[in-house]
Amino acid sequence: MSAVPPSGLSRLSLNQETIRQWSLPELAEGCVKAGVTGVGLWRAPVQEYGVERAARLMRDAGLAVTSLCRGGFLTGAGAERAAALADNRRAVDEAATLGTGTLVLVSGGLPPGSRDLYAARERIADALAELAPYAAERGVRLAVEPLHPMFASDRCVVSTLGQALDIAERFPAERVGVVVDTYHLWWDDRVAAGIARAGNRIAAFQLADWITPLPAGVLLGRGQLGDGVVDFRRFRELVDATGYTGPIEVEIFNEGLWARDGAEVLAEVADRYVTHALPAPPIPST
Amino acid sequence: MSAVPPSGLSRLSLNQETIRQWSLPELAEGCVKAGVTGVGLWRAPVQEYGVERAARLMRDAGLAVTSLCRGGFLTGAGAERAAALADNRRAVDEAATLGTGTLVLVSGGLPPGSRDLYAARERIADALAELAPYAAERGVRLAVEPLHPMFASDRCVVSTLGQALDIAERFPAERVGVVVDTYHLWWDDRVAAGIARAGNRIAAFQLADWITPLPAGVLLGRGQLGDGVVDFRRFRELVDATGYTGPIEVEIFNEGLWARDGAEVLAEVADRYVTHALPAPPIPST
Numbered sequence: 001m002s003a004v005p006p007s008g009l010s011r012l013s014l015n016q017e018t019i020r021q022w023s024l025p026e027l028a029e030g031c032v033k034a035g036v037t038g039v040g041l042w043r044a045p046v047q048e049y050g051v052e053r054a055a056r057l058m059r060d061a062g063l064a065v066t067s068l069c070r071g072g073f074l075t076g077a078g079a080e081r082a083a084a085l086a087d088n089r090r091a092v093d094e095a096a097t098l099g100t101g102t103l104v105l106v107s108g109g110l111p112p113g114s115r116d117l118y119a120a121r122e123r124i125a126d127a128l129a130e131l132a133p134y135a136a137e138r139g140v141r142l143a144v145e146p147l148h149p150m151f152a153s154d155r156c157v158v159s160t161l162g163q164a165l166d167i168a169e170r171f172p173a174e175r176v177g178v179v180v181d182t183y184h185l186w187w188d189d190r191v192a193a194g195i196a197r198a199g200n201r202i203a204a205f206q207l208a209d210w211i212t213p214l215p216a217g218v219l220l221g222r223g224q225l226g227d228g229v230v231d232f233r234r235f236r237e238l239v240d241a242t243g244y245t246g247p248i249e250v251e252i253f254n255e256g257l258w259a260r261d262g263a264e265v266l267a268e269v270a271d272r273y274v275t276h277a278l279p280a281p282p283i284p285s286t
Numbered sequence: 287m288s289a290v291p292p293s294g295l296s297r298l299s300l301n302q303e304t305i306r307q308w309s310l311p312e313l314a315e316g317c318v319k320a321g322v323t324g325v326g327l328w329r330a331p332v333q334e335y336g337v338e339r340a341a342r343l344m345r346d347a348g349l350a351v352t353s354l355c356r357g358g359f360l361t362g363a364g365a366e367r368a369a370a371l372a373d374n375r376r377a378v379d380e381a382a383t384l385g386t387g388t389l390v391l392v393s394g395g396l397p398p399g400s401r402d403l404y405a406a407r408e409r410i411a412d413a414l415a416e417l418a419p420y421a422a423e424r425g426v427r428l429a430v431e432p433l434h435p436m437f438a439s440d441r442c443v444v445s446t447l448g449q450a451l452d453i454a455e456r457f458p459a460e461r462v463g464v465v466v467d468t469y470h471l472w473w474d475d476r477v478a479a480g481i482a483r484a485g486n487r488i489a490a491f492q493l494a495d496w497i498t499p500l501p502a503g504v505l506l507g508r509g510q511l512g513d514g515v516v517d518f519r520r521f522r523e524l525v526d527a528t529g530y531t532g533p534i535e536v537e538i539f540n541e542g543l544w545a546r547d548g549a550e551v552l553a554e555v556a557d558r559y560v561t562h563a564l565p566a567p568p569i570p571s572t
Contacts, residue, residue, distance in 0.1 A: 115517040117473070150436040152473040153515045154498045159473055187438040187445050189403070212440045216502040229439045231401040 008274045013038030013066040015206065015251035016045065018269065019262040024049045026262065028061040034266045038066040040206075040249045041098060043091060055098045065100040066247040067143070067204045074127035075108035075120040075157060081127065084108075088131050096138040102203045103135065104143045104179055109154040120157040125167050132175040143203035144168050145179035148187075150218055161185055161194030168201055177203030180239055181251070183222055186210055186230045195238040202244045207232055207277060208252045215255075222252045225272035232277040248277065294560045299324030299352040301492065301537035302331065304555065305548040310335045312548060314347040320552045324352040326492075326535045327384060329377060341384045351386040352533040353429070353490045360413035361394035361406040361443060367413065370394075374417050382424040388489045389421065390429045390465055395440040406443040411453050418461040429489035430454050431465035434473075436504055447471055447480030454487055463489030466525055467537070469508055472496055472516045481524045488530045493518055493563060494538045501541075508538045511558035518563040534563065 014036050016027050024045060031039060039058060046054045046068070058065055071091040073084050088105075095103045107124045114120065128142060135142050146164040147156035158164050164178040178201050185191045187210075195202070209230045211223030225232060236248065250269050257265050300322050302313050310331060317325060325344060332340045332354075344351055357377040359370050374391075381389045393410045400406065414428060421428050432450040433442035444450050450464040464487050471477045473496075481488070495516045497509030511518060522534065536555050543551050 110515055115515050117475070148435065149473040150434065150500065150504070153496055160475075163475060187403070187435040189446075189449060210439055213503045214436065214500070217499045218436070218504065229396055229401050 008278055009035050009270055010037065011246070011248045012036050012270060012273050013040055013064070013247040013249040014266060014269065015040035015067075015069070015249050017042055017069075018250055018252045018257065019265050021258050022262045024054055024057055028057050028063060030263055030266055031063055032061050033263070034270060036266065036270065037062070038064040038247045038249070040067045040069065040204075040251060041065055041100075042069045043094060046094065046098065051094050051097045059099065064247070065098045066249055067102040067104050068095040068098055068100050069251075070104045070106050070145075071131075071142070072105035072145075072156075073108040074105070074124045075111055077111065077123070080111075081123075085127060085130055088127075089134055092131070092135045092138055092140050095135075095140045101139055101141055102143050102177070103140050104145050104204060106145055106147065107156050107158045109152070109157060117152065117157050121163065121167065124158065125170055128167065128171060128176055132171050136175045141175060141177050141203050143177045143179045145181060145204075146184055148184040150214075160188055161191055161198065165194065165197055165201065173199075173201050177201040179204045179206060180235070181206040181208070182230045182232060182235050183208040183210060186235075192238055195235075195242060199242050200244075202239060202242060202246075204249060205236075205239050205244065205246065206249045206251045207235075207273070208250070220253045220255055222254050224252060224254065224257065224268065225250065226276045233280070236277050248273070294564055295321050295556055296323065297532070297534045298322050298556060298559050299326055299350070299533040299535040300552060300555065301326035301353075301355070301535050303328055303355075304536055304538045304543065305551050306331075307544050308548045310340055310343055314343050314349060316549055316552055317349055318347050319549070320556060322552065322556065323348070324350040324533045324535070326353045326355065326490075326537060327351055327386075328355045329380060332380065332384065337380050337383045345385065350533070351384045352535055353388040353390050354381040354384055354386050355390045356392050356431075357389050357417075357428070358391035358431075358442075359394040360391070360410045361397055363397065363409070366397075367409075371413060371416055374413075375420055378417070378421045378424055378426050381426045387425055387427055388429050388463075389426050390431050390490060392431055392433065393442050393444045395438070395443060403438065403443050407449065407453060410444065411456055414453065414457060414462055418457050422461045427461060427463050427489050429463045429465045431467060431490075432470055434470040436500075446474055447477055447484065451480065451483055451487065459485075459487050463487040465490045465492060466521070467492040467494070468516045468518060468521050469494035469496060472521075478524055481521075481528060485528050486530075488525060488528055488532075490535060491522075491525050491530065491532065492535045492537045493521075493559070494536070506539045506541055508540050510538060510540065510543065510554065511536065512562045519566070522563050534559070
């Protein structure tokens with residue numbers, strides 16, 4: 001009997017940044033070989049390869065594109081805001097071309113000189129009011145991602161699932177959803193209530209572990225599943241309880257993983273995913 | 287007219303780690319010269335100098351010891367718990383000798399192998415039930431400090447003011463209070479409600495600014511007041527509104543400040559404190 005039955009991986013999606021040493025063709029081939037049926041993509045490598053070409057590559061390999069990262073950075077004003085909206089419309093177009101219904105948004109930090117988190121979050125909501133109809137016409141849902149509070153000043157003023165929902169709930173659920181990423185939310189004692197509240201707004205469910213010490217800049221400090229303190233099984237159960245049956249995407253930014261053989265990393269990801277996120281196997285009777 | 291009237295510094299306290307390049311005698315002399323009347327002390331340098339001797343030094347200089355950092359690390363079990371309780375009793379004794387009524391507690395991270403933040407916080411409450419009567423007999427209030435969520439796994443499972451209050455409120459307010467530190471709480475949209483709820487439980491009010499990028503390990507990433515995104519005036523007004531009239535302690539861990547002349551750093555701290563935390567001066571009539 002295989003330790004990792006093929007069906008165990010049916011919901012697993014590999015975010016390409018987890019194995020950024022792979023080109024897009026390597027990613028497609030590696031996933032097919034490993035029995036992984038979904039991928040999360042990033043705009044820069046897709047643009048470099050060609051958006052149509054990347055879409056064809058994944059389609060031909062039988063891979064679902066589960067999300068595109070990322071739009072957002074919507075907290076600026078004036079010319080900066082206009083440029084951000086234009087760029088987000090391009091991101092929507094790319095998502096539509098790739099055949100994914102989910103564009104992940106990292107909403108942006110405080111504008112230079114501002115100390116007003118509330119005003120910055122209102123700007124995000126204003127921008128979504130312009131973007132959401134455009135995205136809906138193209139079959140793309142905007143997914144507001146709360147980032148860990150350590151990113152609140154420079155990357156994302158949306159720090160909790162509750163704040164993300166406060167914004168998303170101003171729009172129809174099929175137009176604006178939220179991302180549940182364990183790395184960003186694991187510490188929050190209100191996350192169970194937030195996930196229940198999110199209900200059918202969960203547009204993406206992403207896994208990474210929390211490990212310390214954090215590296216300088218803290219962006220690349222994510223851990224392989226099981227190496228840290230996140231209770232993935234509990235998160236998956238909470239998300240399952242909303243009725244979400246979509247992909248579970250593993251997105252780890254970690255230089256140690258990037259230095260290793262990609263196939264080996266993916267095998268480890270699949271193994272850890274089964275061990276830590278899926279239901280525990282029944283205890284065999286003796 | 288002086289830009290910084292002496293009365294403007296009446297509530298300012300200098301936490302010694304802000305100018306860790308100073309010995310305790312240098313700290314006492316430097317504060318007296320700068321018109322700063324309070325100091326926050328740390329156990330290690332005080333123990334090295336001698337607790338009684340440090341108490342005499344500050345008393346003779348006319349300086350109030352506004353807090354002692356730190357007790358805590360109360361999330362362990364078994365022998366670890368017993369050792370932590372014994373160490374915290376020593377910390378209480380040291381605080382009493384120094385004449386401060388406030389012992390700051392950094393509560394501790396997740397025990398090795400645990401992923402249960404809730405259980406860890408319950409252990410803290412259990413430990414406080416043993417420590418609080420001992421501290422009260424010696425005139426010392428235990429002050430639970432919420433630390434930024436980026437410290438939740440390895441340093442302090444109490445990440446929000448709400449969580450700190452959930453623990454503190456199990457005890458009489460004069461025995462267990464909380465610390466309001468802008469560096470840890472600035473990002474939280476519930477902090478205004480938390481400060482109002484804290485009321486007379488605010489045992490210490492500490493200031494540091496949030497700046498990025500964060501350094502490796504993130505512990506020494508705090509910014510001089512005004513260099514980052516914290517709205518100190520708003521925090522001070524919220525804390526004032528509870529009726530708190532106690533010291534306002536500046537506690538910045540920053541290697542850049544440690545490399546400079548201590549007197550120059552303290553003059554800058556005083557100037558930034560007046561500019562950013564005190565009420566804005568009235569606009570002169572023309």
